Amino acid sequence: MASDKPVIVGNATGCLEVSTTVYPYTAWAVPWIHSAFENAAATITGVESAYRALVRKGVIKDEIRFIAFGGDGGTYDIGFQSLSGAIERGHRFVYVCLNNEAYMNTGIQRSGATWKGASTTTCPAGACIPGKKEFPKDLTKIIIAHELPYAAQASPHNWKDMMEKAAKAFEANGPAFINVVAPCPRGWRFDSSQTIQIARLAVETCIWPLYEYENGTWRLTGDSKRIAEGKKEKRPITDWLKSQGRFRHLLTEKWKHVADEIQAEVDRKWEQLKKYCEE
Amino acid sequence: MQPIAMNGDQAIAYAWKQVNPDVVAAYPITPQTIIVEAFSEYVADGLVDTEFVCAESEHSAMSLCIGAAAGGARTCTATASAGLAFMWEMLYIAASMRLPIIMAVANRALSGPINIHCDHSDTMGARDSGWIQIYGENAQEAYDNSIMAFKIGEHLDLRLPVMTNFDGFITSHSLENLSLLQDDDVKKFVGEFKAIRPLLDYRNPVTYGPFDPPDFYFEHKYQQVEAMSRAMPIIKKVADEYAKLSGRFYDIVEPYRTEDADFVAIAVGSTAGTLRSVVDELRAEGKKVGSLKLRVFRPFPDKEIIEALEGKKAVAVLDRAISFGATGPIFPEVRSALFDASERPKVVNYIYGLGGRDVSIEELKSVYNGLMTGRCDRVNYLGVRI
Ligand SMILES: Cc1ncc(C[n+]2csc(CCOP(=O)(O)OP(=O)(O)O)c2C)c(N)n1
Numbered sequence: 001m002a003s004d005k006p007v008i009v010g011n012a013t014g015c016l017e018v019s020t021t022v023y024p025y026t027a028w029a030v031p032w033i034h035s036a037f038e039n040a041a042a043t044i045t046g047v048e049s050a051y052r053a054l055v056r057k058g059v060i061k062d063e064i065r066f067i068a069f070g071g072d073g074g075t076y077d078i079g080f081q082s083l084s085g086a087i088e089r090g091h092r093f094v095y096v097c098l099n100n101e102a103y104m105n106t107g108i109q110r111s112g113a114t115w116k117g118a119s120t121t122t123c124p125a126g127a128c129i130p131g132k133k134e135f136p137k138d139l140t141k142i143i144i145a146h147e148l149p150y151a152a153q154a155s156p157h158n159w160k161d162m163m164e165k166a167a168k169a170f171e172a173n174g175p176a177f178i179n180v181v182a183p184c185p186r187g188w189r190f191d192s193s194q195t196i197q198i199a200r201l202a203v204e205t206c207i208w209p210l211y212e213y214e215n216g217t218w219r220l221t222g223d224s225k226r227i228a229e230g231k232k233e234k235r236p237i238t239d240w241l242k243s244q245g246r247f248r249h250l251l252t253e254k255w256k257h258v259a260d261e262i263q264a265e266v267d268r269k270w271e272q273l274k275k276y277c278e279e
Numbered sequence: 280m281q282p283i284a285m286n287g288d289q290a291i292a293y294a295w296k297q298v299n300p301d302v303v304a305a306y307p308i309t310p311q312t313i314i315v316e317a318f319s320e321y322v323a324d325g326l327v328d329t330e331f332v333c334a335e336s337e338h339s340a341m342s343l344c345i346g347a348a349a350g351g352a353r354t355c356t357a358t359a360s361a362g363l364a365f366m367w368e369m370l371y372i373a374a375s376m377r378l379p380i381i382m383a384v385a386n387r388a389l390s391g392p393i394n395i396h397c398d399h400s401d402t403m404g405a406r407d408s409g410w411i412q413i414y415g416e417n418a419q420e421a422y423d424n425s426i427m428a429f430k431i432g433e434h435l436d437l438r439l440p441v442m443t444n445f446d447g448f449i450t451s452h453s454l455e456n457l458s459l460l461q462d463d464d465v466k467k468f469v470g471e472f473k474a475i476r477p478l479l480d481y482r483n484p485v486t487y488g489p490f491d492p493p494d495f496y497f498e499h500k501y502q503q504v505e506a507m508s509r510a511m512p513i514i515k516k517v518a519d520e521y522a523k524l525s526g527r528f529y530d531i532v533e534p535y536r537t538e539d540a541d542f543v544a545i546a547v548g549s550t551a552g553t554l555r556s557v558v559d560e561l562r563a564e565g566k567k568v569g570s571l572k573l574r575v576f577r578p579f580p581d582k583e584i585i586e587a588l589e590g591k592k593a594v595a596v597l598d599r600a601i602s603f604g605a606t607g608p609i610f611p612e613v614r615s616a617l618f619d620a621s622e623r624p625k626v627v628n629y630i631y632g633l634g635g636r637d638v639s640i641e642e643l644k645s646v647y648n649g650l651m652t653g654r655c656d657r658v659n660y661l662g663v664r665i
Binding site: 051 | 301302330334335339343350372480481489495
């Protein structure tokens with residue numbers, strides 16, 4: 001929908017890959033390649049390199065677009081090098097991170113995208129440790145530091161915003177990156193009927209602001225823009241924590257200070273982002 | 280063409296220039312780096328119209344090659360040692376997708392301790408990854424193998440990736456007078472690349488690399504077995520055609536004065552050349568010795584080895600690599616092949632030259648002495664201070 005050009009898809013190992021291509025079936029009606037967990041960017045830019053070569057040699061005449069999907073594990077952690085390298089080289093492709101904030105395919109282990117205080121199977125909340133000890137890295141900003149033509153954060157609850165971002169990403173004359181919050185009922189411990197509600201809550205609490213970076217300009221979009229303009233309420237982080245089992249322990253008196261730290265960090269980053277978007 | 284002085288790395292870059300592949304992925308590692316440097320000059324000067332991609336690691340270089348080859352491009356890359364080890368996961372994927380990627384490997388020791396000189400622990404470590412492995416003895420062979428590799432790997436009955444291996448520094452960096460083919464002859468020889476089910480043919484979408492459950496994985500592996508089993512005659516046929524074009528013929532295994540020999544030593548790579556001169560010296564002394572160059576290591580030439588070695592008194596397998604807790608890697612394979620010979624020779628192992636340790640004529644003579652006198656162990660270490 002976001003592109004009228006033919007697309008070729010690359011995929012990192014993860015839930016999306018495993019659930020859509022159980023041989024001898026495939027859910028993909030477009031050319032699709034998965035090679036490994038850590039190299040979706042390198043693999044799809046290999047296809048894009050073949051495309052460039054064959055266009056130069058006059059073998060291919062059509063315009064084709066390239067897109068790669070990775071989970072947060074395959075993007076923030078193990079695949080970060082290949083993504084950074086591919087962006088630095090300026091390949092024309094769209095990279096989409098489906099960020100469910102943990103390694104879900106292997107059963108809910110912490111990743112570099114997991115929020116402080118979340119309980120996962122490798123950073124479980126226990127009597128002494130309240131889940132993950134560290135804040136996640138801000139990958140969208142790290143990617144923007146590459147000064148690529150287009151990068152954005154999106155959420156599935158606002159499909160129009162996401163579609164517009166995808167369209168811009170496809171038409172960017174170079175690498176483009178979209179980080180999408182992808183609530184995971186199994187890993188986050190909520191009823192799957194709540195998926196879109198929870199995605200909305202991520203934006204409303206400002207833990208997942210919607211914004212884009214387009215040729216050097218930062219811009220808030222959707223609900224985030226409305227919150228910044230005072231047209232919509234910024235909800236407290238406790239609403240977010242309450243909505244998911246992975247944060248349940250943070251609602252006790254014992255770990256209240258962790259919830260407070262999360263709120264302080266969300267506020268700090270939100271104010272910082274608003275400044276970027278003003279300039 | 281007049282002979283031109285080139286080192287092994289330059290010779291490979293030159294072969295690639297003549298082939299003009301669609302995509303080359305590059306990442307530097309000694310002693311391979313000259314290949315990608317020389318090729319980048321061809322790109323800079325517009326002598327090829329290859330898409331030349333400097334990846335940020337060998338792992339990504341191989342991943343790029345996989346994407347490019349699946350995309351429908353004629354693709355090659357080069358590496359050595361740690362670079363090859365870093366590609367390990369992707370080597371299996373390239374082979375399982377049946378992508379005819381061509382890779383030059385300047386054989387070099389693996390860390391640790393870090394060492395940049397020649398041994399074969401890198402490619403021997405990759406032996407089970409499903410790639411064809413051909414070893415060249417000198418720069419001329421590195422050049423010739425590089426051209427043949429395209430025609431072998433891309434053969435429609437095969438479609439497998441090919442490693443063209445040659446000894447780091449010994450071959451990669453020494454100058455040799457090479458006899459090169461004309462550009463047109465090379466282009467005609469390798470022909471146009473025919474992509475099979477390429478991703479870029481978006482009107483006929485295909486899925487590469489799906490999740491393969493136990494009810495299919497084994498069959499897919501067996502298809503790789505079948506493909507490999509077709510390789511030997513194809514390698515031979517391509518060598519025949521290449522001989523017609525160049526006047527140089529390369530066999531799967533190359534016996535030297537073995538016909539009436541009682542004692543034979545086997546080696547891959549540059550040592551095979553040194554062995555022949557040792558054989559000549561010992562023959563001059565009236566000793567009944569010969570040597571065998573193992574040129575193709577994957578697929579493994581059991582039949583050819585039996586043919587060449589059946590009935591010999593004793594055979595020494597020279598391994599420039601080690602499998603800790605076992606022996607050198609080629610030794611058990613040669614021994615296993617000879618188990619089916621009607622007259623089995625005694626087979627011993629000599630491990631030599633690790634980390635670039637020089638191997639001298641005298642040392643190689645001592646290998647034959649060991650065979651002739653029976654004064655050698657099952658596994659022997661040549662030239663190490665114990
Ligand atoms: C080199 C390597 N290490 C580990 C794995 C195991 N593995 C497969 S998928 C996965 C987690 C995927 O997590 P993420 O990228 O966040 O995607 P999700 O499944 O959550 O969408 C892991 C660890 C692998 N396939 N390859």
